[in-house]
Amino acid sequence: MHDKILILDFGSQVTQLIARRVRDARVYSEIHPYDVDPSFIEKFVKEQGCKGIILSGGPSSVTEGDTPLHLKLCLIWVCLF
Numbered sequence: 159m160h161d162k163i164l165i166l167d168f169g170s171q172v173t174q175l176i177a178r179r180v181r182d183a184r185v186y187s188e189i190h191p192y193d194v195d196p197s198f199i200e201k202f203v204k205e206q207g208c209k210g211i212i213l214s215g216g217p218s219s220v221t222e223g224d225t226p227l228h229l230k231l232c233l234i235w236v237c238l239f
């Protein structure tokens with residue numbers, strides 16, 4: 159089974175590039191919008207063995223509002239200006 163990473167897109171211009179680099183490291187990744195249903199995230203983590211989540215977006219887009227990330231796994235926030 160391959161390692162898996164979930165990428166939540168908060169509107170970054172480089173989300174596809176991030177996913178490409180993750181895949182270049184031989185890690186399976188999926189990109190989904192930041193407002194994906196929380197049950198999907200939970201299922202992806204628990205049932206598919208997701209090893210981490212990358213949040214891709216600007217600082218205000220990642221920190222504002224309610225983010226459904228109450229999970230025990232690696233979390234990376236990527237913000238490029």
